[in-house]
Amino acid sequence: MAQTGTGIAVTGIGVVSPVGIGLPAFAEALFAGRPGIGPLTLVPTERLSVRIAAEVKGFDPAALFDPARLGLLDRAAQFALAAAREAVAASGLSFDAELGARTATILGTGVGGISTLDDSFHRLYAQGSNRLHPVTVPKLMISAPASHLSMEFGLTGPAFMTSSACASAGHAIGMACQMLRAGMVDAALTGGTDAALTLGSLKGWEALRVVSPDGCRPFCRTRNGMVLGEGAAVLVLERMDRARARGAEILGEIAGFGMSADAKDITAPDAAGAGRAMAAALTDAGLAPEDIGYVNAHGTGTTANDATEARAIHGLFGDHARRLMVSSSKSMLGHALGAAGALEAAATLLALRHGVVPPTIGVVEPDPACALDVVPNEARQASIGAALSNSFAFGGLNAALAFRRV
Amino acid sequence: MTELVEDVLTIIAEKGRVGRERLVPEARLMELNIASLDVIEIIFALEERFDIEIPFNANDAASGFNTVGDVIGAVERAVASPKAAPSATPSAA
Numbered sequence: 001m002a003q004t005g006t007g008i009a010v011t012g013i014g015v016v017s018p019v020g021i022g023l024p025a026f027a028e029a030l031f032a033g034r035p036g037i038g039p040l041t042l043v044p045t046e047r048l049s050v051r052i053a054a055e056v057k058g059f060d061p062a063a064l065f066d067p068a069r070l071g072l073l074d075r076a077a078q079f080a081l082a083a084a085r086e087a088v089a090a091s092g093l094s095f096d097a098e099l100g101a102r103t104a105t106i107l108g109t110g111v112g113g114i115s116t117l118d119d120s121f122h123r124l125y126a127q128g129s130n131r132l133h134p135v136t137v138p139k140l141m142i143s144a145p146a147s148h149l150s151m152e153f154g155l156t157g158p159a160f161m162t163s164s165a166c167a168s169a170g171h172a173i174g175m176a177c178q179m180l181r182a183g184m185v186d187a188a189l190t191g192g193t194d195a196a197l198t199l200g201s202l203k204g205w206e207a208l209r210v211v212s213p214d215g216c217r218p219f220c221r222t223r224n225g226m227v228l229g230e231g232a233a234v235l236v237l238e239r240m241d242r243a244r245a246r247g248a249e250i251l252g253e254i255a256g257f258g259m260s261a262d263a264k265d266i267t268a269p270d271a272a273g274a275g276r277a278m279a280a281a282l283t284d285a286g287l288a289p290e291d292i293g294y295v296n297a298h299g300t301g302t303t304a305n306d307a308t309e310a311r312a313i314h315g316l317f318g319d320h321a322r323r324l325m326v327s328s329s330k331s332m333l334g335h336a337l338g339a340a341g342a343l344e345a346a347a348t349l350l351a352l353r354h355g356v357v358p359p360t361i362g363v364v365e366p367d368p369a370c371a372l373d374v375v376p377n378e379a380r381q382a383s384i385g386a387a388l389s390n391s392f393a394f395g396g397l398n399a400a401l402a403f404r405r406v
Numbered sequence: 407m408t409e410l411v412e413d414v415l416t417i418i419a420e421k422g423r424v425g426r427e428r429l430v431p432e433a434r435l436m437e438l439n440i441a442s443l444d445v446i447e448i449i450f451a452l453e454e455r456f457d458i459e460i461p462f463n464a465n466d467a468a469s470g471f472n473t474v475g476d477v478i479g480a481v482e483r484a485v486a487s488p489k490a491a492p493s494a495t496p497s498a499a
Binding site for chain 2: 049207208209210211212213223224225266267268302303304
């Protein structure tokens, strides 16, 4: 297996997810195949036909943030901060002025502070109020989570958010890797966050007619749509040489990154575009298709995505596609939009590190048309050297990350 | 042709950008080049026009939204049924 020497070390992971808060709870649930999808409780459901979601449960903002600060934080920023605290603590890094200036903060989000937007507009349009809270704008702006992370840890280097719908976190992590490789920074906090389970947002998804009424069953013959989720994951990244030199525990390596645009359709996926992103990630990592043992699929559970993604995998991997394990963590996590790529990067890193592939749960019968080993319903012990994680967004914006076991 | 059918066909023709003369009941939406986004636009327009809820999931071939006749039938059924809560599938617990 080629070693390009450009690998990026992951030295910290933090997770806020529907299957658990914190990396140990997340790992335990993923390997146990425990669903994070259940009845929707965050908003009243009388007016919704979508009544299930993957909600983050047991998240207590008041225990994490003092009241004055909490007033500034949309749920998406709260998730990002909680995940970042865990990731930074795990990395053992302490950000003095010098390292803070050499650290990038790059998060992805699909919709940003939509709870704040939804609540504010409800107040204005429905309740007849004529004034909004003074921090409405700084709270809802989609770049706020990056700002709050930079303030929390004193990160004075490059900081911004990426937005490419459901691939936002993939693009963020890729950008962070490129900046580390280029020597622009020595460390990066990167990942993604989204908390879009609001009435307005759910109504929008309902109108698209792609949400399942009863569950997310990616690559299953009976699949009937996606289930919305929420959450955040943050990774601490460093150049491999620097991480080794300081004796950091290295949780995994990001070996390469690929991106592409379908340039075709605002909702329909495209196998060629997806294939180009995966192929670019392999090339960037110096990996051959046969080196990959596992693909953490985009796997939304819609008929269109899963069939198209399967076609792209067969196109790129040829005969090796039948030996690959391909699972969708969205079967447990739901679709956390701009956080999905970060949560799934964490899942892929765990798979490599523990030698266990998380399953695709809820599979009644693998769809013969997809013809993939989707690791149905039970995790599988498997020593894997390298893996891919796919993020294919609405609007045809694709990102794929390649990981190597360390 | 009833007024309801007239209205349905007008909406399909407009949102699907298809000539009215091609909208015979057995015509398949796919063969009329009505893309999936156009189908949900049509459903939205029909729901607005008739103040109804049409259960439709783009993932589910069994939704039975394949032909022009299927669309007319879905509207007729929705108009005839007493207006209830949104079209939640009963199993959506």
